[in-house]
Amino acid sequence: MIKESVLDVLMYLFDQNSEADQPLSSDQAVLSAQLEKAGFAKDEVDRAFHWLEGLVDTSKWPKRFERSTTTRAFADEEMSTIGPEYLNYILYLEHIGVLNVELRELVIDRIMALGVDEIDLSHVKWVALMVLNNHYEDDFETEWFEEMILTDPKAEVQH
Template sequence: MFDVLVYLYENYWRPDACPDHAQLTRKLSAMGFETDEIEEALTWLDGLANASESYATEQKADSLRVYTASEQEHLGEHGIGFISFLESAGVLPPPMREMVVDRATAIPGGPVDLEDLKIIVLMVFWSLGEEPDALILDELFVDEADRLIH
């Protein structure tokens, strides 16, 4: 599923630039993605669209997030730490944080892999038509082993 999401991010600048589900399914199938992977990704994206509508004005800027036991288990220590890092850096406001948590908990299994969580964060930005700044893109995509320390 995450390969499909990355493909969509790289090839469509916003969700409304994507063709309808039937045409997109055909295109993704032609690109070599499996049918179940495509269906799972499109269902997840539908949930993302619903989340963007419901969380848009629900949270105040100074709200505090307390994770439930099931969220802690599903996100894992590293996932919650990463979300907290993005919040403290000022790039993940509370409504976007809630979208990330919602979409991460929609992934079966757990805890969610940190690399998958980074894709979820990127897709939340994408769904809102926002471009994360260069430092956040670096955090989302550059492997820590490949980082140069100056």
């Protein structure tokens, strides 16, 4: 069975990592072979690794973001790809303290890097969780954020 998108590859890796008693191999060649054996196309696997590199490469981000009282203006491409309702949800996550300014920008960057035509709330939540899991080492904080994102009744986006 061929799976279609980089998002499928990333979700598969995330699920495998969270369910495994042992961490996934850090050897990209080994992981690539495992993913291809699981039915993922090589180009999607390569795109997924590129996406993950963008998640951990924070060199393009300022060393420290100050708490901002300014308004974030979204680029036309962000508005058309992510959509105003999901951008508002990301701002909501920032407002309730789940994301800071730096993580908000990383979530937006990683959503844009998915390269998918349509974004839905599950994509936004999933990317936010990936960013948070990568940023925080404390399991308690990560679990609290997961709980906030996955179960917050105010997090439902109206269409």
